Every structure is written in structure tokens, then in C-alpha cells.
Amino acid sequence: MKLNKLEKTDRHRSGSLSSPRTQPRLVNNLFGRYGHDLVIVWDADDVASDLYVQVACSVARALAIRQNQEKSETTESVQEIERATRAIEKQLQHLDEFKKWGETVKCSGEKIADRAERMKKSCS
Numbered sequence: 001m002k003l004n005k006l007e008k009t010d011r012h013r014s015g016s017l018s019s020p021r022t023q024p025r026l027v028n029n030l031f032g033r034y035g036h037d038l039v040i041v042w043d044a045d046d047v048a049s050d051l052y053v054q055v056a057c058s059v060a061r062a063l064a065i066r067q068n069q070e071k072s073e074t075t076e077s078v079q080e081i082e083r084a085t086r087a088i089e090k091q092l093q094h095l096d097e098f099k100k101w102g103e104t105v106k107c108s109g110e111k112i113a114d115r116a117e118r119m120k121k122s123c124s
Helices: 003-013 047-123
Strands: 031-034 037-040
Touching (some): 037 047
Antiparallel strands (some): 031 037
16 A cells, blocks of 8 residues: 555645545555554445444554653653753762862861961970
């Protein structure tokens, strides 16, 4: 089956249905799935072909549910990544604080050492 020919036909008709009477060579099967596209042959005069419409509706619902679950899983993954990113940012803030405290200790240590040196000199 040439699905791309059917797509071109649908674009010209501005619809998603084609009649087997107008396109008998495009659809070899009575039901087909091509990715997320469903193709069925339905004949208004043949009650038995109503089954293909019902099957297509069921498959379409199943595809929609699966796609929704995939989006939900993706959303959960993105949320987990965002939580991990926020945790890393918080740890980086702690590192900045540690650096600041270390510099304060270093500066204070130098002041203490300088004062001790001066006191030693004044006592000698």
C-alpha cells in the first residue's frame, strides 16, 4: 500500500477519509496501522465493514492512552532531573559558603599570626 499517495489524496480533500470506490488501489487491506495512522476500508452498504470502524476506534484509543502514558513518564523524568538540578545548586551554594568561611579563617589566621609576631617583638 502506498500510504503517501493516500495522504496526498486526503490533503486535496481536506479530510481524513477516502472511499474504497474512489481509491480501490490505494488500500490493499481492510485495516492497517502505519505508525500513528490508521487506515480502514468501510463500505456504507456492507454492515460487516462496521467492525473495522469499531476496531479502528479501539486502536486509536489505545494509541492515545499509550502516548499519554509516555508523556506522563517524560514529565516525571523531567521533574526528577529538575529536583536533582536544584539539589546540585544547593550543594554549590554550600561550597561558596565554605570558600567564604575558609577565606575568613585564613584572613583571621594571618591577623592572629601578625599580632603574635608583634607581641613577641615587643616582649623581646
